[in-house]
Amino acid sequence: MSRKRILITGAAGFLGSHLCDRFIKEDYHVIGMDNLITGDLRNIEHLFKLENFEFYKHDVSTFVHVPGQLDYILHFASPASPIDYLKIPIQTLKVGSLGTHHLLGLARAKGARILVASTSEVYGDPTVSPQPEEYWGNVNPVGPRGVYDEAKRFQEAITMAYHTFHGLETRIVRIFNTYGPRMRLNDGRVLPAFIGQALRGEDLTVFGDGSQTRSFCYVDDQVEGIYRLLLSDYPYPVNIGNPDEITIKQFGEEIIKLTGTTQKLVYKELPVDDPKQRRPDISKAQELLGWEPKIGRAEGLRITYEYFRSLPDQEIKHKDF
Numbered sequence: 253m254s255r256k257r258i259l260i261t262g263a264a265g266f267l268g269s270h271l272c273d274r275f276i277k278e279d280y281h282v283i284g285m286d287n288l289i290t291g292d293l294r295n296i297e298h299l300f301k302l303e304n305f306e307f308y309k310h311d312v313s314t315f316v317h318v319p320g321q322l323d324y325i326l327h328f329a330s331p332a333s334p335i336d337y338l339k340i341p342i343q344t345l346k347v348g349s350l351g352t353h354h355l356l357g358l359a360r361a362k363g364a365r366i367l368v369a370s371t372s373e374v375y376g377d378p379t380v381s382p383q384p385e386e387y388w389g390n391v392n393p394v395g396p397r398g399v400y401d402e403a404k405r406f407q408e409a410i411t412m413a414y415h416t417f418h419g420l421e422t423r424i425v426r427i428f429n430t431y432g433p434r435m436r437l438n439d440g441r442v443l444p445a446f447i448g449q450a451l452r453g454e455d456l457t458v459f460g461d462g463s464q465t466r467s468f469c470y471v472d473d474q475v476e477g478i479y480r481l482l483l484s485d486y487p488y489p490v491n492i493g494n495p496d497e498i499t500i501k502q503f504g505e506e507i508i509k510l511t512g513t514t515q516k517l518v519y520k521e522l523p524v525d526d527p528k529q530r531r532p533d534i535s536k537a538q539e540l541l542g543w544e545p546k547i548g549r550a551e552g553l554r555i556t557y558e559y560f561r562s563l564p565d566q567e568i569k570h571k572d573f
């Protein structure tokens with residue numbers, strides 16, 4: 253039997269590269285696509301020798317063409333870290349809107365099922381906690397994070413419209429803060445920021461008073477949830493994340509303990525519109541997909557720390573933000 257063919261956009265990024273690995277492991281033919289704006293080919297270089305992997309360097313905000321049959325599309329291309337999308341706001345808006353439109357059109361032309369990567373940021377600075385999928389969110393459209401949040405909200409809206417009006421098979425995953433090996437040490441997200449600072453012997457920068465919360469999900473759990481959602485028959489948004497909530501101050505203290513650094517927490521200004529709390533309600537994923545996270549923070553952080561520690565020295569020292 254011939255292999256199922258899947259297109260993964262954002263393939264050279266953190267989540268995209270782990271998804272490529274997973275679908276290769278399941279014996280799919282994987283077509284990776286990425287313009288490398290925040291990604292790194294080293295994340296997928298181990299796949300280049302495989303006959304069931306191909307890669308296109310391409311910006312999906314322009315027209316997307318892929319030769320041959322396609323069974324599935326995973327649209328993961330988008331800057332994902334606040335400092336990235338503040339640096340490249342227009343590209344962020346375009347990949348969530350125009351990029352999604354192109355991939356929905358491609359899915360329709362090929363008769364493929366498409367899963368789009370949405371985010372807990374569609375809930376903005378939430379006034380309910382934990383956040384269930386029914387919550388409509390609290391987003392400032394014209395604030396600095398609006399370029400990402402509104403692009404993803406538009407992405408969800410157009411994906412649902414293709415489902416409703418064209419009968420396209422669509423899936424929407426709302427991803428909550430996910431971490432693991434292959435995050436960029438300098439992408440500004442809190443985990444690589446803290447571990448990078450610890451490795452360089454710098455103080456750990458907590459933004460605000462550190463009372464804001466996040467709930468961190470290990471990448472293997474996230475990939476398993478996405479895999480199950482793709483193969484399910486549920487077209488509406490599903491939260492995938494780990495409900496174990498922690499304040500950023502406590503998180504900093506955990507990183508200090510994990511890395512054994514003698515540095516301390518220092519406090520910096522809180523970025524505008526930084527959500528005060530975030531925790532997924534995962535009852536839908538549990539009921540529909542039989543999914544829940546398996547890897548606790550202690551184990552996930554240990555694996556991730558080992559990864560960052562093994563990077564070449566000049567990479568650990570290099571900061572470009």
Ligand code: NAD
Nearest residue numbers: 262264265266267287288289290291311312329330332430
């Ligand atoms: P990442 O920056 O590591 O990966 C994104 C990839 O998309 C990069 O390789 C980048 O080069 C590529 N890309 C960006 N714009 C593109 C374009 N126009 N054309 C082609 N490729 C393009 O980020 P990530 O953490 O792996 O996030 C992947 C997806 O998951 C994103 O859509 C993001 O919004 C979503 N997400 C991630 C998280 C998380 O915690 N990691 C949380 C919520 C949502």
Ligand code: UDP
Nearest residue numbers: 334440441442443445457458459464500526
């Ligand atoms: N944060 C911090 N120090 C840093 C980087 C981030 O205290 O060096 C905080 C940030 O203000 C936010 C939380 O950590 O409250 C998570 O930030 P991140 O950028 O990882 O993701 P977000 O969930 O905000 O998209």
